[in-house]
Amino acid sequence: MASSSHSWMSTLSSLRARLASPLGLLLGLPLLAMGCTVSVAIIASQVIQDQARSSGAMRFADILERKVERSERFFAEAESLAQTVGDLVAHHDFVPSTELLGLPTMRINRAKPSISSLAWIDADGSWYGTHRLPEGHIRFLEVRTDRAWQRTFEWSNGSLVLDSENPRDFDGRQRPFFRHAMEHGSSWTPPYRFTGSDVADAFHVMGMTYVHPIYDEQGIMRGMGALDFDLDSLSSMISQRPAEKQFRALVFDSAGQLLACPHPLTTLSIAGNHSTPRITDLEDPAAIPLWSLIRSGWDGSKQALELEHDTTYVQMLPIRSSSTLDLSLALLVDRTVLHQPQQQYRDLMNWLLPSIVIAAGLIALLYAGSVATIRKVAYRAQLRAQEAENRARQLGSYHLIRELGHGGMGEVWQARHRLLAKPAAIKIIRPDRLSDRRHDSERLARRFRREAEITSSLRCPYTVSVFDFGISEDDQWFLVMELVHGYNLHDVLTIDGPQPPGRVMTIMRQICFSLREAHAHNLVHRDLKLQNIMISPQGECGDHVKVLDFGIALNRNTGDDSHSSEHMITRACGTAGYTAPEQARGLNVDGRTDLYSLACVAWLLLTGEPVFDGANTLTVINKHLHCPVPREALQGPWGIPADLATLICDCLEKDPQNRPANVEAIIARLDAIVCSPQQNWLRNEAQSWWARHPPTELSEPEDHTLHMSHHAQLSPTLTHSSSNLPEPEQLHRKNTD
Structure with missing residues (x-):
């Protein structure tokens, strides 16, 4: 049995190799084109035949009704x-x-x-x-x-x-x-x-x-x-349309006397002793079978008269214009007339099929000479890709399982420590990114190192933890972080729409705890947004926040590079929909800059809409710089406590001096806000929400294929564009649970 299976696999491999050869392409492509064309022709022929029958029957009945109506x-x-x-x-x-x-x-x-x-x-x-x-x-x-x-x-x-x-x-x-x-x-x-x-x-x-x-x-x-x-005028009237010339109409009484037909009645030779022409006097091969059908008690429904050389379809309706007349109108048409579209299709295919085969042969002839080269190039590329994948799947002491996300400057992977089996998320900057001329490799490396140093120095439970940082043997920069099993806030809005004020206040409070530690170390996050904040079903309140991505954080203790080109470039970094005016202008920033972004996050969570919207990034930034905050738009499905609305608008002041002084002031004001029972968010409500929307488990795939996770992802995005803002139609989705 094993020998037979091996022989079969060997034969199959040999056949595949021959088909991939220039000669195989030269012969196979025309045959494939012909096979496909014939298959399509057979299917299309059946479809057109059915449509021809249906449309022919409808046209036949429509013409009959029109002729009866005119009569x-x-x-x-x-x-x-x-x-x-x-x-x-x-x-x-x-x-x-x-x-x-x-x-x-x-x-x-x-x-x-x-x-x-x-x-x-x-x-x-x-x-x-x-x-x-x-x-x-x-x-x-x-x-x-x-x-x-x-x-x-x-x-x-x-x-x-x-x-x-x-x-x-x-x-x-x-x-x-x-x-x-x-x-x-x-x-x-x-x-x-x-x-x-x-x-x-x-x-x-x-x-x-x-x-x-x-x-x-x-x-x-x-x-x-x-x-x-005169009856010839009736014949002309019911046959006056050129499109109906091929449909033969007969008007006759119960005795078979003709009142109208396709030929002048005066020209018909009359058989027998009748003074007027009858159906059987017509020089039409369908006349006698039609009269036999009428005499047999035919109800007038559509029938097929099988004649010597063709089939004629006939249908009859009574003419109901006067109680003194007992007249009927029969309509006859040859089968070839009703099925004319099908014949036209056959003629087309008789021309098209050889043309396609000839064209396929010419194309095969043109490309057959380059098949060998293409095969070599593809084979080498496949080898390189396989080697790269094998290298990429091992990073230091970690085994990479699947890609969770990627951005313009790096990738984020789910990983597992090879010895400890501890899950982690690893952010990687590939060597090709560092050598790409479009990027400043030194600035990118310093920025990546700074993120590792800053995040590893933070111990707040509401800030993502960093386990390791370094450079692999093949020059890949990596940052090992804890893997958060939950959703980022952008996903929460996409799944469930605007959130109750009580939940938003819970999230704001935990973000403030994370920022409090960072600000205490004179660190300004500068890119606080929905995608950089994750929640998971943990903690006392049922929603546990993790603040991510300190990649563009500013260390205000560092004075030696405050005027460096890197600092001048990154000073205005951030995402347009969350950027404070002083940050957009490239001015000095402090903790109050993060409070502005925090207010933008809260606004989005409550309303499902950004504070300012626009067709492009410059429009959004310009509104943040110059337009007053549209407080009347700060409305949500559950209503918003007045003190919370005031707090958010205070944080959105253009001048940092007019905002709350620090996160401690924000926490104190949040603690003083009282929500109605409808607006509140308790642990049992959080548990119920997570039961309805459980995050996808991040298990290691058996086939080791790399695919995206839709929920448990870290945001590696380092972009400034407004494309990161959630779509309005997603954010307006109501909670129907």
């Missing part, structure tokens, strides 16, 4: 026009005349090209109405049976002009639609060929007539309004 509107409007003519005569006491009907009917007929005739036929058979000639010319006819003559009127400049007057023996009562009206009342005639008049003799077209008889109060019929239209 219903067509018939309803025709009925309304015939009724209008009848109602007009009835309104004038059933006395028809050319003067009454001439202009209205001419205007309607001129506006509606589909109308062949719009007339009133009197009870005695007299005719008053329009007539459209084959060339489209419209005239008005007045045919009187009592006088046996016909007068013809032409349209001229908005009025009717007599054109001719001739004898004519005509009786409108002999027309088929007149007899139909007597039997059926207001209704549509079946489709028929217009015959029996001089106009119809010229037309010989298929048409329908809507008749609307009018009765007087005694129930005697006094005449009727009649509207003729």
Whole structure:
């Protein structure tokens, strides 16, 4: 079994080596591109096919509904026009005349090209109405049976002009639609060929007539309004949109008689003894299967008609415009029309696939020659990185476990003493930082040494402890500190938003204890901020504070370098959102400078907002220099005791002389402030908070991979920018627990 496993691993290694060779790249890249392209093409084809079916079905149903709507509107409007003519005569006491009907009917007929005739036929058979000639010319006819003559009127400049007057023996009562009206009342005639008049003799077209008889109060019929239209106009109307030309619409009655189709009805050859064309007369391969489907009791839902060369989809809806009509509209379309996007995609892929393979081959050919060099460079870099990692993981007597954070000047690692197994945090400045031309290596080294000396001299339990300091064999400067298992205040705000005044006062008091010792040694921290203050679930009050990062602290006892270039450079160090005015101006600083920063920290903890905000560092510093403190903005969710607000604003005075004299004064004033029960912060409340937000345990990872810890981190940041300020949306987060 072991031999088989070894053979398999050896074969796999050999295959990987061949694929990484120039020849492997030359062959593998085009194959990989082709494989990926084919895979994407298959997936995309399925997606597009599904989308084509869905969009095709939606388009099919939408076109059908629009055509049915236009047909219903067509018939309803025709009925309304015939009724209008009848109602007009009835309104004038059933006395028809050319003067009454001439202009209205001419205007309607001129506006509606589909109308062949719009007339009133009197009870005695007299005719008053329009007539459209084959060339489209419209005239008005007045045919009187009592006088046996016909007068013809032409349209001229908005009025009717007599054109001719001739004898004519005509009786409108002999027309088929007149007899139909007597039997059926207001209704549509079946489709028929217009015959029996001089106009119809010229037309010989298929048409329908809507008749609307009018009765007087005694129930005697006094005449009727009649509207003729040729069915080819209905065909043109429902097929008038160019985008719908490939969709074939058929309008027919229950007997299969056609009222509209894609071809003029007059051109269809009629089979059998019918006088009007039927569905089966169409020269469409789907016509006979469609009629068979209709006769089988089809409900009109979408169906596929499998024909010899293609598949045709058909769907049918009734036309509901009049109770006298039993009409339906069927819509047919070939499968290739509905699936046209899919075919276009196939055509595109037929062109795109070879193009991608050719392009991949050219790219592989261009880069194959440099693969060997790239492999050598990568291999050497890998060796160097491995050696560096191995060196970095051992620092003096400490084993480095994982990186906790890094900044522009150093890194902070979680570590463990190799003999004592004691956890620690180690701040490191790498040799490349000391040799980088962008940094003053001597100044950096002095600053790092000063942080070690200053912090190691402090014994306050609220100041982070330093265990060791030195330079490793590979010239890495390191500072070994206690590892604090908790959160920095920036994390607290991010997790829980603004804090109760009682908790803020507890934190301020412990910070003051740390500063009191530092100030007693004439040390000014100069970079007090949220990221440099950590709390952990320890101590009598449940929140134990540790002040970190004395890297830019100023020793006011040191007089020999007070005017050195280093001192002049670092005098204005700090973070913009916490910088006191005298520090920003580069003037002499003392303990009251830290009190200003402490007030900025308290302000942020109470409100979730910085004292001054701005788009960039210079704007923030300028506000700290010149703008009055916005005391009205010092508000929190729990309210803020007036004495605490006054204390914070006193510490934010521009002139150090107007601030409290020292931290002892701050502690005394804090002790005198009384919080309401809602604002207070007792041990049990602290314990409850830590139970809801326990810090992540910092155990040694089994695979020794290096990754960031999100909570238990020390701040190695030595920057001056305002980017360290918490984001407003994070600080406004309310405590919902």
